[in-house]
């Protein structure tokens with residue numbers, strides 16, 4: 001008996017098990033084609049979540065810039081908030097760009 005990873009939910013299961021107890025994936029039904037499409041779906045979902053994060057980071061950054069240039073009162077809390085938004089949004093955006101590059105490198 002060996003422990004393998006379920007191709008769908010990536011949880012550890014026994015290779016004697018015919019159906020994954022975590023996600024009900026039928027192990028007998030697994031073909032090369034199905035495994036391929038499963039890994040494709042997984043990487044698609046992953047890149048989708050990165051894209052969502054990137055969009056939020058971009059929005060945060062733009063909102064920060066907008067508030068920054070539209071606040072006359074430099075001591076107002078919004079002014080400091082906008083600066084924080086710019087920094088956080090920018091760093092978040094960079095992190096997501098790195099994640100995209102890393103995931104692309106892994107594929108090739």
Ligand SMILES: [Zn+2]
Pocket residue numbers: 006007008009010011020021022023024025
């Ligand atoms: Zn599973």
